Every structure is written in C-alpha cells, then in structure tokens.
Amino acid sequence: MKTLSTSELAKTVKLKRDQKGLTQEELSNLTGINRIMIGRIERENFIPSIAQFEALANTLDFAIADMFVEKEKPNSFVALRSESLSDTEKEGVDKLYTMMLSLRQQVLLRSKFENESIDRP
Numbered sequence: 083m084k085t086l087s088t089s090e091l092a093k094t095v096k097l098k099r100d101q102k103g104l105t106q107e108e109l110s111n112l113t114g115i116n117r118i119m120i121g122r123i124e125r126e127n128f129i130p131s132i133a134q135f136e137a138l139a140n141t142l143d144f145a146i147a148d149m150f151v152e153k154e155k156p157n158s159f160v161a162l163r164s165e166s167l168s169d170t171e172k173e174g175v176d177k178l179y180t181m182m183l184s185l186r187q188q189v190l191l192r193s194k195f196e197n198e199s200i201d202r203p
Contacts, residue, residue: 083153084150084151084152084153085148085150085151085153086129086150086153087149087150088126088129088136089126089128090148090149090151091123091126092123092124092125092126094142094144094148094149095120095123095124095138096124097141098142098143098184099120099124099142099146102142106120107125109138109141109142112139113134113137113141114134114136114137115130115134115138119134127153131175135149135200169190
C-alpha cells in the first residue's frame with residue numbers, strides 16, 4: 083500500500099523552492115498557502131489538503147505521485163493488529179512465539195529446580 087511520504091514532500095518542496103529562488107513568502111503568494119504552513123510542510127509538520135498539494139505541485143513542477151511510497155510494516159506491529167500476514171511475517175511470528183514458549187519453560191524449570199534445592203536438607 084502506498085502512503086504519502088511527508089519526508090519526501092518536505093525535501094521536494096524545499097529543493098524545488100530553492101531551485102526556483104523563491105522564499106516561503108513568495109511561494110505562499112503563488113499557491114495561496116499560508117507561509118507558516120509552507121514552513122511546517124518543509125519541517126514535516128503539516129500535511130497539505132488536496133487543493134494545496136495540487137497548488138504546490140503545479141507551482142513547483144513536481145509529480146504528486148512521486149510523493150507516495152510503499153508503506154513498510156514491521157512484523158510485530160502487523161501481528162499485534164491481527165492483519166493478514168505474509169509468509170515471511172508468519173515465520174517471524176512463529177519464531178517469536180517459539181522463543182517465548184522456550185523461555186517460559188526455562189523459567190518454570192529453573193523455578194522448580196530452585197524450589198527443590200531449598201526443600202533438601
């Protein structure tokens with residue numbers, strides 16, 4: 083699934099604005115986006131509306147589609163959210179569960195051994 087990359091957007095807006103020799107204020111005047119919001123976009127602190135996104139893309143001459151990247155999901159997060167897992171993710175979750183069960187068995191065995199040692203004179 084592709085998702086908007088705020089870092090790619092920030093980098094592109096800053097780079098294209100600098101290449102065109104525009105200040106944030108000048109870009110604001112050309113796009114109708116408040117200068118403060120442009121600064122926030124460049125700091126990855128604001129996601130523009132669709133209309134603002136189009137105004138930026140048209141003014142700075144970049145493709146909106148290039149701002150979207152394939153979203154990566156870590157195995158543990160996917161497992162915890164109970165989403166469908168890929169084969170690799172399933173293997174990782176199975177391995178994690180196996181490790182957890184082994185650790186639990188070791189703890190129980192150690193506890194039992196320590197209790198028996200205490201009971202012996």
